[in-house]
Amino acid sequence: MTQRDAGGFIGQLANAAAIDRTFPRSGDVEAARKWLQANRASGDDWEALEDAESKWIALTG
Known part of the structure; x- marks a missing residue:
């Protein structure tokens, strides 16, 4: 949800x-x-979730 502006x-x-x-x-x-x-x-939605998770992990460590 925090990536709505992405x-x-x-x-x-x-x-x-x-x-x-x-x-x-x-x-x-x-x-x-x-x-x-x-x-x-x-499939695009699943890929977006994976990308969003990766970005979240990178931000939160």
Whole structure:
């Protein structure tokens, strides 16, 4: 959710998550993966989640 201003698929995924009430806001990346699976996400969405996770790890150490 903190990457809503990111460009490309990461920003699109973050914006979709922000407006979806079923998105697990207090969950971890596994909860986000389950959300994607439940919503039958495309390959681009899965790639965006992986990229977002990598960026988050880089920022948080």
